[in-house]
Amino acid sequence: MKKASEILFSQNHQIIEEWEKRAKKEILASKNTEQLVLRNQLPHLLDGIADIMSRYKEFEHVKEDENYEEIINNSIDHGRHRATSSQYTVKHILEEYILFHRVITDVLRKNDCYTAEVGILLKYTLETAMLNSADSFNNSLQDMRQKLVGTLAHDMRNPISAALFAIDIMRYEHGEERFNKVKKMTERSLRKSIELMEGLLDAISVQAGDGITLNFDEIDLLKDIKWVRDEAQEVYDNKIELVAPDTEIKGVFDGTAIRRVLENLINNGVKYGSLDQPITVKVDEDESQVSLKVHNSGDSIPEEKQEKIFDFLNSSHDEKTGQHKSWGMGLTLVKIVAEAHGGNAKISSNEKDGTTFTITLEKFLNIPGRTTSKLNYVSMQ
Structure with missing residues (x-):
């Protein structure tokens, strides 16, 4: 031989x-x-x-x-x-x-x-x-389906919980203005749950190479960002600071997907960051791109985890030990959405500066309509 x-x-x-x-x-x-x-x-x-x-x-x-x-x-x-x-x-x-x-x-x-x-x-x-x-x-296909379904199911908890909370505190005797405000909060949360449920049905039938289904439209992204910040401020004790341009941020985006990305990043910032420090959302833009940064103080993420934290099929997501076990599921979504918009997702984390997640989005890469995102290969080596 x-x-x-x-x-x-x-x-x-x-x-x-x-x-x-x-x-x-x-x-x-x-x-x-x-x-x-x-x-x-x-x-x-x-x-x-x-x-x-x-x-x-x-x-x-x-x-x-x-x-x-x-x-x-x-x-x-x-x-x-x-x-x-x-x-x-x-x-x-x-x-x-x-x-x-x-x-x-x-x-x-x-x-x-x-x-x-x-x-x-x-x-x-x-x-x-x-x-x-x-x-x-x-x-791997089964793993994809489970993680996509798990991500969507995880994200559905917040709006459903918010809707139940709003119904529980809804009292007409508190005044018409207060009543209508709580009613709108309930309607908004339920609409969001329906949107996520449609994505859940898509995820069940995912094929090789498929990620999540996105619906692109020409929108003012700043409205969605402010919406997430305002809702998060109602839910969390941490102060949620928003640093953003005063003007509109027009482009072709999937507003629902980007809202979910910000919600995940803010939620992680609250969960793993300092309880007495604010979560900062910073928005920058130029003619072609938008940059979103979510920062929290507190314990940093180990460097070895940073390298693979966005990996979709990485086996480290299944580890049964470690402080940051649950980072992977939400960050899978972050990476998919960023890349579907022609951008990327990055992390910077150390003891001195805290943790910052940055995603970039191309404003006009996509055209309005429905499409399925693609997954990038992650080597096990």
Whole structure:
């Protein structure tokens, strides 16, 4: 198998290029996938197989090889990636591995080094990689649905609780003005719950690569920001300070989604920040972008958590220990919404300055209408 190993090492690039060419021709879901994204973990998988071949003459000892575990890990990562790629299904993943097997076999036969032992090793490792990748794909999709549903269900608690509270304190004898104010608060909270419920139904049927459904419209974003600040001030003991332009902030946004983002960030600031310090919401804009910053004092977030705090499929979100266990769910939404608006989400946190979350939004990237956001791949490595 040593000769086969040398061929796979020396022709790794050519094999991947040939596979990619055939994949784009034969696998429908791969046609619109970028080159680097499409290749994903396959070059590492190929190197792993070649490395095993270089050290064994027979197949018997392959299962005990440490590098074989790396092959499995690469295939799991491959499946997770495909779960965040639009239009992919398990069928497409299986087709990718079958095609990969054929390309490798063709190259080895062309170089007169395809033997029975080589064939058995290829068949075993690639079939195992295929099964792990497909299983990882399905698990990741399920994880996405659970997290999207969990995020939406979590966000529905606040408006429903606010509506119940408003109904409980609604008394006509307190005066017509007070009565009408509380009535409007109730109506507003219930409308928001209905909007979130529609998103909940969308999340249940999420497909590979899908995030949340957004409804873009040309609005004054500052109204939504002030709405969130005013409602938060009624709910929390912390002072909620707003530093924003005096004029309108016009653009094409999903106002409901951005309200949810701010609510999550303010809620986290209250939950993890100092009880006696204000939460500051700072808004800046230029001709093309809006920047939203939410700052709180108090304990900082560990640097190792900062690096992956927005990751959608990161396993650290499932940790059962740690002070900031629940950061992940709301921040999943923050990242998705920011990227759907052509922007990004960042965090800065240290003991001296406290914690600041910053999201940027492009004003006119989108057009009015309904669309489904896309998820970005998060490597487990």
